[in-house]
Amino acid sequence: MTANTSKGITYPQSSDHTRLWEHLQTLATTADGIIIGNVDRQIFTSSGTWTRPAGAIMVHVQVQGGGGGSGGCGATVSGQAACAPGAGGGEYAAGWFTPATAGTSQAVTVGAGGNGGTAGANAGSDGGTSSFGTLITALGGSGSSGSSSTALASVGASNGGSGGTGGDFRMAGGDGGNGQVISSTPIKCNNGGPAYLANMRRATGVAATSTSGFSGYPYGGGASGASLGASQAAIAGASGAAGIVIVTTYIA
Template sequence: MTSTTSKGIPYPQSTDHTRLWEHFQNLAQAADGLMFGNVDRQVFTSSGTWTRPAGAIMVHVRVQAGGGGSGGVPSTGSGQAACAAGGSGGEYAEGWLTPATTGASVAVTVGTGGAGGPAGNNSGSDGGSSSFGSLITCNGGGGSAGMSATSSSASVGASNGGQGGVGGDLHLPGGDGGNGQVIAGLPVKYNNGGASMLGSMRRASGVSATTTTGFTGYSYGGGASGPANGASQSAVAGSPGAPGIVIVTTYTA
């Protein structure tokens, strides 16, 4: 009589008269079915459905939410300026799952980047959430506020970093957006977009003292940097955050 371990590897009992070569053959075949042999990788840059490949042993999932958009700035008068802050990066998570946990297929949601605020003192939108079914979820980065025309004020960058997702083995919030500030009628431009795990920090708007737009967040999941206005300039819209991504790697027999 042959018994098996909890992972399905057979071994002979004392009353088993199986010949040694037969036992070793069974042992090799059983172990072969538990060892990683091939890799199947499915990359989602838009929402869809993951289908479990044949012979799956373990599934590694990486989920990145979208980054936040930056706010806009209004037109300015003489001696005024405006400098909107940057959006924050989206949350990231990853985890190892068994085929029994995933089931045969899983709905995948990829969060879009948050829209930039319209021209004027208008906030940018939050980035979209990304998820691997209900097993791993991540929240999008925060959109930043706009700024009114002023001679001296500050606009604080989005700081929620897309926290609060669930599932998986690891969660990392996105980086905060940089602040916008006006001092003595001049915009101080350190209004960078926040980084994400899969997207670098986006540099602040340009060094010009007139009108400068922000920059779209870096893929994947980075926040947008904010726009800025010097004196006597027209209103400028904010910029969008970067979309997220979901990467599912399955190790098969």
């Protein structure tokens, strides 16, 4: 007679008179079914469907939300400037799941990067939420506000994404940098917020330069803000980076 351990390994009982080598063969065969022998990794840079591979032992899911888009700047006049803040980076989450919990398939949603605000003092849009079915979600970063022409102002930046559900580990996206105008000069500390899978996007260059900011870094980075020196036309913001979902299955 034989019995099984809680992990599924078959072993002989005292009344079993099978030859020793047959016991060892059974032990080796059943152990093969619960020892990791290969890895299947499916990387989603756009939404789709995950299908569980045969022989799955454990499933590890990483979910990165999209980065926010930055705001635009309104036209400036002599003696004034505009500096829109940077947008927030997307939230990141990860979790381990048994094959039964992961299911045979799951809908995968990859959050888009937020759009930059249109030309003028117009806000950018939030980054999209990424998810693995209903098991784990990560929220996108907030889009930043726009900036009007001014001689002195501080425009607060947007928050990084947070508040998703599920998983074993979670990190909020980084906040964007504030838009600052001091003595009619845009002070360019309006960086785009970082994410767990993306670096911070630096602020733009020379104070008198007209620039729409820089798009967020993959994956899930927020965009840096637009900025204008004196006497320049309105300008749009920049786009955040899309998120990503990575599903790694350890199989026998």
